[in-house]
Amino acid sequence: MRRRVSAAVAAALLLTGCSPADGGGPAAPDGEPTAALTIASAASLAEAMTTIAEAFEQGRSGVDVRPIVSDGSATLATQIRAGAPYDVFISADEPTMAGVAELVGEPVPLATNRLVIVVPSGNPGGVRGLGDLAGASTVLCAPEVPCGAASERLLALHGVDVRPVSLEQSVRGVLAKVEANAVDAGLVYSTDAAASASVETIAVAGAEQVVNRAVAATVLDSRELELAAELVRFIAGGEGRAVLEALGFGAP
């Protein structure tokens, strides 16, 4: 038994030796020169970015857009400040992008988004409008992230005082908790609500006054700055805009 165990451990070590940490280099099929780009995208725009990235790769042989790194805009901005190797940053709002202004290129507006209330299917908390959030178990985005900043402004606009049971770091965290029927209600972007099959959506009057404008920019530390700039133009261009519109985003 003991011998077999040590043999297994040795085999495992050998295995690791052969497959070391190589997240870096892109695979080069047929010795073709390749360039790889990483998009760090706000959670609310990650699906759109996946689709747009595929379209970007299509006409460009040797260009590889890695799987989208998706998180709250504020988390991604912090990572960029700490030197994360991203090439393009998609922020869900302008203030978050402005926070890393010295590290990114000129931001390009992509789309706008507004907030809606989402409730689990069947609406167990009987939520009908923004005023009901004060008495229901509600989850919001943290005020430091774009959707949370918008939520704060929207609630202030209506004079509603909510004590959220949880403050999430990304809008998808709010949606996931409502989808799991863990809370009565949450505030998310209308596009996130539309992307979910298992929540009910309640529109909020005045939501158009607290619109968040998503922006894209190159990360200046990128090793493929020119290609990254091309990708940003592509995202903001006709094809990118069509994908965003199809998903329900408003014009920038």
Added chain:
Amino acid sequence: MTGRADASWPWPPVLAVPIVVGLLLLVVPMAALVGKVEWASLGADIASPEALSALGLSLGTALLATAICLLLGAPLAIAIARAGDRTAAWLRAIVTIPLVLPPLVDGVALLALLGRDGPLGRVLAVWGVEVPFTTSAVVLAQTFVSLPFLVLAIEGTVRARGIALERTAASLGAPPWTVLLRVTLPLAAPGLLAGTTLCFARALGEFGATAIFAGNAPGVTRTMPLAIYTAFHGTGATQATAIALSLLLLVSAIAVLLLARAWRPGAMTGSVR
């Protein structure tokens, strides 16, 4: 250490309540997790590209981290075991600090050292080496948080075995390497095995330091715990995948315990001393 229960131990029957509640508290959530598994799609969930990528990354990094821990930790453990009481107490305290700190703090510390503004990060940047947000950062984070488990487990065993046999071997003319490889390490085998498996399990489950220091990029730094976290936050893999991955971690944890036989009395003396 007889195999039988000691029936003569006098204890108040009312203690059965905390005993049963404590056991249930540990077991019932795990059972509920297993109950949440969608068995029909389990194979597909584990075989999904996101899950396989996270699984492969986790196994590779955790094994590498364990190997590094062994190389660095075993000599350190023996040194602590052989040191004088005062020195050993100091060294043990230093080794234990990462163990009692929240791993998130470990991640912040690693970033402070190796980040672009960190003292070592700036030096490495001169040679074009950037550690944070790479797979190497995952391995480093895992090594940092797992090393104490390995060191304490081995140190406990080595200390308990004493030094008499090594002295004898040396007096009979065995050179230091021979004493180490033929006497010290074989005697420490139970601690080595327990320490290595605990270290591997800890590395496999590492989340906090990785999230801060290595980030959460699919295929590069998104290990299984990060994939599970991400799935529950609605991006990346689906929740079914997250539960499938959780089950996989649970099964591997049980396998690790079976391998280490960690339930045996004394198997973990090093880590509880």
